Amino acid sequence: MNPTRPPRVAPGTRRALPLLLTALLTLSACGIPATGVVEAGEPATGVLEPGRTAVPSETQPTAVPVATVPLYFVADGALVAVPREVPGTTDLAGTVxxxxxxxxxxxxxxxxxTELPPSAVAPTVRTDGAAVVVQLPRSTGSLTDTAVDQLACTVAVARLRQDPALGSAQVTVEQPGGRLAGRSSDDCPTGDVAREADRTAGTGGTGEPGDPGVPGGG
Structure with a gap:
Protein backbone atom coordinates (compact mmCIF):
# COMPACT_ATOMS: atom_id res chain seq x y z
CA MET A 1 0.00 0.00 0.00
CA ASN A 2 1.13 3.49 -0.72
CA PRO A 3 1.39 5.79 2.30
CA THR A 4 -1.22 8.53 2.56
CA ARG A 5 0.01 11.59 0.80
CA PRO A 6 -0.85 15.11 2.14
CA PRO A 7 -3.26 17.13 0.04
CA ARG A 8 -1.65 19.29 -2.52
CA VAL A 9 -1.87 23.08 -2.11
CA ALA A 10 -2.30 25.19 -5.15
CA PRO A 11 0.70 27.36 -5.97
CA GLY A 12 -1.35 30.57 -5.67
CA THR A 13 -2.41 29.64 -2.19
CA ARG A 14 1.19 29.02 -1.11
CA ARG A 15 2.16 32.50 -2.17
CA ALA A 16 -0.87 34.09 -0.32
CA LEU A 17 -0.21 32.46 3.07
CA PRO A 18 2.95 34.48 3.94
CA LEU A 19 1.20 37.70 2.98
CA LEU A 20 -1.78 36.85 5.18
CA LEU A 21 0.42 36.00 8.16
CA THR A 22 2.36 39.24 7.71
CA ALA A 23 -0.87 41.28 7.69
CA LEU A 24 -2.13 39.58 10.87
CA LEU A 25 1.15 40.22 12.69
CA THR A 26 1.06 43.89 11.64
CA LEU A 27 -2.48 44.36 12.97
CA SER A 28 -1.56 42.73 16.30
CA ALA A 29 1.49 44.96 16.71
CA CYS A 30 -0.65 48.07 16.16
CA GLY A 31 -3.08 47.04 18.90
CA ILE A 32 -5.93 46.36 16.49
CA PRO A 33 -7.73 43.11 17.36
CA ALA A 34 -7.98 40.65 14.58
CA THR A 35 -11.14 39.02 15.91
CA GLY A 36 -13.58 41.83 15.19
CA VAL A 37 -14.98 44.70 17.31
CA VAL A 38 -14.55 44.36 21.12
CA GLU A 39 -17.04 46.39 23.18
CA ALA A 40 -15.89 47.85 26.51
CA GLY A 41 -17.35 50.34 29.01
CA GLU A 42 -20.79 51.96 29.10
CA PRO A 43 -22.34 53.57 26.03
CA ALA A 44 -22.14 57.32 25.67
CA THR A 45 -25.13 59.21 27.02
CA GLY A 46 -24.77 62.40 25.01
CA VAL A 47 -22.56 64.57 22.88
CA LEU A 48 -20.94 67.67 24.34
CA GLU A 49 -20.43 70.80 22.33
CA PRO A 50 -16.82 71.63 21.41
CA GLY A 51 -15.02 73.43 24.24
CA ARG A 52 -17.47 72.30 26.96
CA THR A 53 -16.80 69.81 29.73
CA ALA A 54 -19.18 67.61 31.65
CA VAL A 55 -20.51 69.10 34.90
CA PRO A 56 -21.31 66.66 37.74
CA SER A 57 -24.83 66.77 39.07
CA GLU A 58 -25.30 68.73 42.31
CA THR A 59 -27.32 67.37 45.21
CA GLN A 60 -29.54 69.67 47.24
CA PRO A 61 -28.07 70.41 50.73
CA THR A 62 -29.98 69.00 53.66
CA ALA A 63 -31.51 71.67 55.86
CA VAL A 64 -30.20 71.64 59.44
CA PRO A 65 -32.93 72.23 62.04
CA VAL A 66 -32.44 75.22 64.33
CA ALA A 67 -33.50 75.24 67.98
CA THR A 68 -34.10 78.34 70.09
CA VAL A 69 -32.64 78.10 73.60
CA PRO A 70 -33.45 80.85 76.16
CA LEU A 71 -30.50 81.83 78.34
CA TYR A 72 -31.02 83.93 81.47
CA PHE A 73 -28.72 86.91 81.96
CA VAL A 74 -28.98 90.03 84.12
CA ALA A 75 -30.02 93.55 83.10
CA ASP A 76 -30.30 96.29 85.72
CA GLY A 77 -30.41 93.68 88.48
CA ALA A 78 -33.27 91.66 86.91
CA LEU A 79 -33.28 88.37 85.05
CA VAL A 80 -33.80 88.54 81.29
CA ALA A 81 -34.51 85.62 78.98
CA VAL A 82 -32.29 85.92 75.90
CA PRO A 83 -33.09 83.62 72.96
CA ARG A 84 -30.14 81.86 71.37
CA GLU A 85 -30.44 79.92 68.11
CA VAL A 86 -28.32 76.79 67.85
CA PRO A 87 -28.15 74.16 65.06
CA GLY A 88 -29.88 70.90 65.89
CA THR A 89 -30.86 70.08 69.43
CA THR A 90 -28.92 70.94 72.58
CA ASP A 91 -28.97 68.87 75.75
CA LEU A 92 -29.31 70.47 79.18
CA ALA A 93 -25.60 70.26 79.98
CA GLY A 94 -24.76 71.94 76.67
CA THR A 95 -27.29 74.68 77.38
CA VAL A 96 -25.71 75.38 80.77
CA THR A 114 -23.93 87.63 84.27
CA GLU A 115 -23.14 86.71 87.85
CA LEU A 116 -22.14 83.17 86.92
CA PRO A 117 -18.40 82.43 86.85
CA PRO A 118 -17.07 81.36 83.43
CA SER A 119 -16.38 77.66 83.07
CA ALA A 120 -15.23 75.38 80.27
CA VAL A 121 -16.46 72.27 82.11
CA ALA A 122 -20.09 71.27 81.68
CA PRO A 123 -21.96 70.43 84.90
CA THR A 124 -23.60 67.09 85.56
CA VAL A 125 -27.35 67.23 84.90
CA ARG A 126 -29.72 64.51 86.08
CA THR A 127 -33.40 64.46 85.17
CA ASP A 128 -36.31 62.54 86.65
CA GLY A 129 -39.46 63.74 84.98
CA ALA A 130 -40.06 67.34 86.02
CA ALA A 131 -37.23 67.21 88.60
CA VAL A 132 -33.76 68.27 87.47
CA VAL A 133 -30.55 68.27 89.52
CA VAL A 134 -27.60 70.36 88.33
CA GLN A 135 -24.32 69.39 89.98
CA LEU A 136 -21.66 72.04 89.41
CA PRO A 137 -17.97 71.14 88.93
CA ARG A 138 -15.78 71.28 92.03
CA SER A 139 -13.86 74.18 90.55
CA THR A 140 -16.98 76.37 90.70
CA GLY A 141 -17.06 78.90 93.50
CA SER A 142 -20.04 79.81 95.65
CA LEU A 143 -22.91 81.31 93.65
CA THR A 144 -24.97 84.36 94.50
CA ASP A 145 -28.75 84.09 94.63
CA THR A 146 -28.98 85.84 91.26
CA ALA A 147 -26.48 83.41 89.74
CA VAL A 148 -28.55 80.49 91.06
CA ASP A 149 -31.65 82.08 89.51
CA GLN A 150 -29.86 82.39 86.16
CA LEU A 151 -28.81 78.77 86.20
CA ALA A 152 -32.04 77.29 87.52
CA CYS A 153 -34.31 79.26 85.17
CA THR A 154 -32.20 78.43 82.13
CA VAL A 155 -32.33 74.72 82.95
CA ALA A 156 -36.02 74.76 83.89
CA VAL A 157 -37.14 76.43 80.65
CA ALA A 158 -34.86 74.20 78.58
CA ARG A 159 -36.39 71.15 80.27
CA LEU A 160 -39.88 72.35 79.40
CA ARG A 161 -38.75 72.81 75.79
CA GLN A 162 -37.74 69.15 75.81
CA ASP A 163 -41.08 67.99 77.26
CA PRO A 164 -43.81 70.65 77.20
CA ALA A 165 -46.29 68.16 78.68
CA LEU A 166 -44.58 68.55 82.08
CA GLY A 167 -46.19 71.93 82.63
CA SER A 168 -43.51 73.02 85.12
CA ALA A 169 -40.02 71.98 86.15
CA GLN A 170 -38.26 71.92 89.52
CA VAL A 171 -34.50 72.53 89.46
CA THR A 172 -32.07 71.85 92.30
CA VAL A 173 -28.62 73.42 92.00
CA GLU A 174 -25.96 71.47 93.89
CA GLN A 175 -22.88 73.56 94.56
CA PRO A 176 -19.48 72.28 95.73
CA GLY A 177 -19.62 71.46 99.43
CA GLY A 178 -23.17 70.13 99.23
CA ARG A 179 -25.00 73.47 99.30
CA LEU A 180 -28.40 73.07 97.61
CA ALA A 181 -30.72 75.65 96.13
CA GLY A 182 -34.09 74.95 94.53
CA ARG A 183 -36.10 76.92 92.00
CA SER A 184 -39.30 76.38 90.03
CA SER A 185 -39.95 77.31 86.42
CA ASP A 186 -43.11 79.06 87.63
CA ASP A 187 -40.92 81.72 89.27
CA CYS A 188 -38.86 82.46 86.15
CA PRO A 189 -39.54 85.66 84.16
CA THR A 190 -40.42 85.33 80.50
CA GLY A 191 -39.61 88.86 79.25
CA ASP A 192 -37.00 89.08 76.50
CA VAL A 193 -34.03 91.39 76.12
CA ALA A 194 -35.82 93.86 73.80
CA ARG A 195 -38.55 94.47 76.35
CA GLU A 196 -35.99 94.88 79.12
CA ALA A 197 -33.99 97.34 77.03
CA ASP A 198 -37.14 99.42 76.50
CA ARG A 199 -37.81 99.37 80.22
CA THR A 200 -34.33 100.54 81.21
CA ALA A 201 -34.49 103.28 78.55
CA GLY A 202 -37.82 104.52 79.91
CA THR A 203 -39.72 103.85 76.68
CA GLY A 204 -41.38 100.59 77.53
CA GLY A 205 -43.51 101.50 80.57
CA THR A 206 -43.40 102.85 84.06
CA GLY A 207 -40.98 100.28 85.42
CA GLU A 208 -43.43 99.35 88.16
CA PRO A 209 -44.39 95.72 88.91
CA GLY A 210 -47.17 94.60 86.64
CA ASP A 211 -46.00 96.76 83.75
CA PRO A 212 -45.63 94.73 80.51
CA GLY A 213 -42.12 96.05 80.03
CA VAL A 214 -40.88 94.45 83.25
CA PRO A 215 -39.82 90.78 83.19
CA GLY A 216 -42.28 88.88 85.28
CA GLY A 217 -44.82 91.68 84.99
CA GLY A 218 -48.16 91.48 83.21
Missing part, protein backbone atom coordinates in the same frame (compact mmCIF):
# COMPACT_ATOMS: atom_id res chain seq x y z
CA UNK A 97 -22.26 75.46 79.15
CA UNK A 98 -23.48 78.18 76.77
CA UNK A 99 -24.87 80.09 79.73
CA UNK A 100 -21.57 79.90 81.60
CA UNK A 101 -19.77 81.50 78.64
CA UNK A 102 -21.73 84.67 79.38
CA UNK A 103 -23.38 87.19 77.06
CA UNK A 104 -21.82 87.73 73.65
CA UNK A 105 -20.60 91.09 72.34
CA UNK A 106 -23.97 92.24 71.04
CA UNK A 107 -25.69 91.27 74.27
CA UNK A 108 -23.07 93.11 76.31
CA UNK A 109 -23.75 96.24 74.26
CA UNK A 110 -27.39 95.91 75.30
CA UNK A 111 -26.35 96.06 78.94
CA UNK A 112 -26.57 92.34 79.74
CA UNK A 113 -24.25 90.86 82.35
Missing amino acids: LMLLKGPDGQEQEQGLT
Whole structure:
Protein backbone atom coordinates (compact mmCIF):
# COMPACT_ATOMS: atom_id res chain seq x y z
CA MET A 1 0.00 0.00 0.00
CA ASN A 2 1.13 3.49 -0.72
CA PRO A 3 1.39 5.79 2.30
CA THR A 4 -1.22 8.53 2.56
CA ARG A 5 0.01 11.59 0.80
CA PRO A 6 -0.85 15.11 2.14
CA PRO A 7 -3.26 17.13 0.04
CA ARG A 8 -1.65 19.29 -2.52
CA VAL A 9 -1.87 23.08 -2.11
CA ALA A 10 -2.30 25.19 -5.15
CA PRO A 11 0.70 27.36 -5.97
CA GLY A 12 -1.35 30.57 -5.67
CA THR A 13 -2.41 29.64 -2.19
CA ARG A 14 1.19 29.02 -1.11
CA ARG A 15 2.16 32.50 -2.17
CA ALA A 16 -0.87 34.09 -0.32
CA LEU A 17 -0.21 32.46 3.07
CA PRO A 18 2.95 34.48 3.94
CA LEU A 19 1.20 37.70 2.98
CA LEU A 20 -1.78 36.85 5.18
CA LEU A 21 0.42 36.00 8.16
CA THR A 22 2.36 39.24 7.71
CA ALA A 23 -0.87 41.28 7.69
CA LEU A 24 -2.13 39.58 10.87
CA LEU A 25 1.15 40.22 12.69
CA THR A 26 1.06 43.89 11.64
CA LEU A 27 -2.48 44.36 12.97
CA SER A 28 -1.56 42.73 16.30
CA ALA A 29 1.49 44.96 16.71
CA CYS A 30 -0.65 48.07 16.16
CA GLY A 31 -3.08 47.04 18.90
CA ILE A 32 -5.93 46.36 16.49
CA PRO A 33 -7.73 43.11 17.36
CA ALA A 34 -7.98 40.65 14.58
CA THR A 35 -11.14 39.02 15.91
CA GLY A 36 -13.58 41.83 15.19
CA VAL A 37 -14.98 44.70 17.31
CA VAL A 38 -14.55 44.36 21.12
CA GLU A 39 -17.04 46.39 23.18
CA ALA A 40 -15.89 47.85 26.51
CA GLY A 41 -17.35 50.34 29.01
CA GLU A 42 -20.79 51.96 29.10
CA PRO A 43 -22.34 53.57 26.03
CA ALA A 44 -22.14 57.32 25.67
CA THR A 45 -25.13 59.21 27.02
CA GLY A 46 -24.77 62.40 25.01
CA VAL A 47 -22.56 64.57 22.88
CA LEU A 48 -20.94 67.67 24.34
CA GLU A 49 -20.43 70.80 22.33
CA PRO A 50 -16.82 71.63 21.41
CA GLY A 51 -15.02 73.43 24.24
CA ARG A 52 -17.47 72.30 26.96
CA THR A 53 -16.80 69.81 29.73
CA ALA A 54 -19.18 67.61 31.65
CA VAL A 55 -20.51 69.10 34.90
CA PRO A 56 -21.31 66.66 37.74
CA SER A 57 -24.83 66.77 39.07
CA GLU A 58 -25.30 68.73 42.31
CA THR A 59 -27.32 67.37 45.21
CA GLN A 60 -29.54 69.67 47.24
CA PRO A 61 -28.07 70.41 50.73
CA THR A 62 -29.98 69.00 53.66
CA ALA A 63 -31.51 71.67 55.86
CA VAL A 64 -30.20 71.64 59.44
CA PRO A 65 -32.93 72.23 62.04
CA VAL A 66 -32.44 75.22 64.33
CA ALA A 67 -33.50 75.24 67.98
CA THR A 68 -34.10 78.34 70.09
CA VAL A 69 -32.64 78.10 73.60
CA PRO A 70 -33.45 80.85 76.16
CA LEU A 71 -30.50 81.83 78.34
CA TYR A 72 -31.02 83.93 81.47
CA PHE A 73 -28.72 86.91 81.96
CA VAL A 74 -28.98 90.03 84.12
CA ALA A 75 -30.02 93.55 83.10
CA ASP A 76 -30.30 96.29 85.72
CA GLY A 77 -30.41 93.68 88.48
CA ALA A 78 -33.27 91.66 86.91
CA LEU A 79 -33.28 88.37 85.05
CA VAL A 80 -33.80 88.54 81.29
CA ALA A 81 -34.51 85.62 78.98
CA VAL A 82 -32.29 85.92 75.90
CA PRO A 83 -33.09 83.62 72.96
CA ARG A 84 -30.14 81.86 71.37
CA GLU A 85 -30.44 79.92 68.11
CA VAL A 86 -28.32 76.79 67.85
CA PRO A 87 -28.15 74.16 65.06
CA GLY A 88 -29.88 70.90 65.89
CA THR A 89 -30.86 70.08 69.43
CA THR A 90 -28.92 70.94 72.58
CA ASP A 91 -28.97 68.87 75.75
CA LEU A 92 -29.31 70.47 79.18
CA ALA A 93 -25.60 70.26 79.98
CA GLY A 94 -24.76 71.94 76.67
CA THR A 95 -27.29 74.68 77.38
CA VAL A 96 -25.71 75.38 80.77
CA LEU A 97 -22.26 75.46 79.15
CA MET A 98 -23.48 78.18 76.77
CA LEU A 99 -24.87 80.09 79.73
CA LEU A 100 -21.57 79.90 81.60
CA LYS A 101 -19.77 81.50 78.64
CA GLY A 102 -21.73 84.67 79.38
CA PRO A 103 -23.38 87.19 77.06
CA ASP A 104 -21.82 87.73 73.65
CA GLY A 105 -20.60 91.09 72.34
CA GLN A 106 -23.97 92.24 71.04
CA GLU A 107 -25.69 91.27 74.27
CA GLN A 108 -23.07 93.11 76.31
CA GLU A 109 -23.75 96.24 74.26
CA GLN A 110 -27.39 95.91 75.30
CA GLY A 111 -26.35 96.06 78.94
CA LEU A 112 -26.57 92.34 79.74
CA THR A 113 -24.25 90.86 82.35
CA THR A 114 -23.93 87.63 84.27
CA GLU A 115 -23.14 86.71 87.85
CA LEU A 116 -22.14 83.17 86.92
CA PRO A 117 -18.40 82.43 86.85
CA PRO A 118 -17.07 81.36 83.43
CA SER A 119 -16.38 77.66 83.07
CA ALA A 120 -15.23 75.38 80.27
CA VAL A 121 -16.46 72.27 82.11
CA ALA A 122 -20.09 71.27 81.68
CA PRO A 123 -21.96 70.43 84.90
CA THR A 124 -23.60 67.09 85.56
CA VAL A 125 -27.35 67.23 84.90
CA ARG A 126 -29.72 64.51 86.08
CA THR A 127 -33.40 64.46 85.17
CA ASP A 128 -36.31 62.54 86.65
CA GLY A 129 -39.46 63.74 84.98
CA ALA A 130 -40.06 67.34 86.02
CA ALA A 131 -37.23 67.21 88.60
CA VAL A 132 -33.76 68.27 87.47
CA VAL A 133 -30.55 68.27 89.52
CA VAL A 134 -27.60 70.36 88.33
CA GLN A 135 -24.32 69.39 89.98
CA LEU A 136 -21.66 72.04 89.41
CA PRO A 137 -17.97 71.14 88.93
CA ARG A 138 -15.78 71.28 92.03
CA SER A 139 -13.86 74.18 90.55
CA THR A 140 -16.98 76.37 90.70
CA GLY A 141 -17.06 78.90 93.50
CA SER A 142 -20.04 79.81 95.65
CA LEU A 143 -22.91 81.31 93.65
CA THR A 144 -24.97 84.36 94.50
CA ASP A 145 -28.75 84.09 94.63
CA THR A 146 -28.98 85.84 91.26
CA ALA A 147 -26.48 83.41 89.74
CA VAL A 148 -28.55 80.49 91.06
CA ASP A 149 -31.65 82.08 89.51
CA GLN A 150 -29.86 82.39 86.16
CA LEU A 151 -28.81 78.77 86.20
CA ALA A 152 -32.04 77.29 87.52
CA CYS A 153 -34.31 79.26 85.17
CA THR A 154 -32.20 78.43 82.13
CA VAL A 155 -32.33 74.72 82.95
CA ALA A 156 -36.02 74.76 83.89
CA VAL A 157 -37.14 76.43 80.65
CA ALA A 158 -34.86 74.20 78.58
CA ARG A 159 -36.39 71.15 80.27
CA LEU A 160 -39.88 72.35 79.40
CA ARG A 161 -38.75 72.81 75.79
CA GLN A 162 -37.74 69.15 75.81
CA ASP A 163 -41.08 67.99 77.26
CA PRO A 164 -43.81 70.65 77.20
CA ALA A 165 -46.29 68.16 78.68
CA LEU A 166 -44.58 68.55 82.08
CA GLY A 167 -46.19 71.93 82.63
CA SER A 168 -43.51 73.02 85.12
CA ALA A 169 -40.02 71.98 86.15
CA GLN A 170 -38.26 71.92 89.52
CA VAL A 171 -34.50 72.53 89.46
CA THR A 172 -32.07 71.85 92.30
CA VAL A 173 -28.62 73.42 92.00
CA GLU A 174 -25.96 71.47 93.89
CA GLN A 175 -22.88 73.56 94.56
CA PRO A 176 -19.48 72.28 95.73
CA GLY A 177 -19.62 71.46 99.43
CA GLY A 178 -23.17 70.13 99.23
CA ARG A 179 -25.00 73.47 99.30
CA LEU A 180 -28.40 73.07 97.61
CA ALA A 181 -30.72 75.65 96.13
CA GLY A 182 -34.09 74.95 94.53
CA ARG A 183 -36.10 76.92 92.00
CA SER A 184 -39.30 76.38 90.03
CA SER A 185 -39.95 77.31 86.42
CA ASP A 186 -43.11 79.06 87.63
CA ASP A 187 -40.92 81.72 89.27
CA CYS A 188 -38.86 82.46 86.15
CA PRO A 189 -39.54 85.66 84.16
CA THR A 190 -40.42 85.33 80.50
CA GLY A 191 -39.61 88.86 79.25
CA ASP A 192 -37.00 89.08 76.50
CA VAL A 193 -34.03 91.39 76.12
CA ALA A 194 -35.82 93.86 73.80
CA ARG A 195 -38.55 94.47 76.35
CA GLU A 196 -35.99 94.88 79.12
CA ALA A 197 -33.99 97.34 77.03
CA ASP A 198 -37.14 99.42 76.50
CA ARG A 199 -37.81 99.37 80.22
CA THR A 200 -34.33 100.54 81.21
CA ALA A 201 -34.49 103.28 78.55
CA GLY A 202 -37.82 104.52 79.91
CA THR A 203 -39.72 103.85 76.68
CA GLY A 204 -41.38 100.59 77.53
CA GLY A 205 -43.51 101.50 80.57
CA THR A 206 -43.40 102.85 84.06
CA GLY A 207 -40.98 100.28 85.42
CA GLU A 208 -43.43 99.35 88.16
CA PRO A 209 -44.39 95.72 88.91
CA GLY A 210 -47.17 94.60 86.64
CA ASP A 211 -46.00 96.76 83.75
CA PRO A 212 -45.63 94.73 80.51
CA GLY A 213 -42.12 96.05 80.03
CA VAL A 214 -40.88 94.45 83.25
CA PRO A 215 -39.82 90.78 83.19
CA GLY A 216 -42.28 88.88 85.28
CA GLY A 217 -44.82 91.68 84.99
CA GLY A 218 -48.16 91.48 83.21
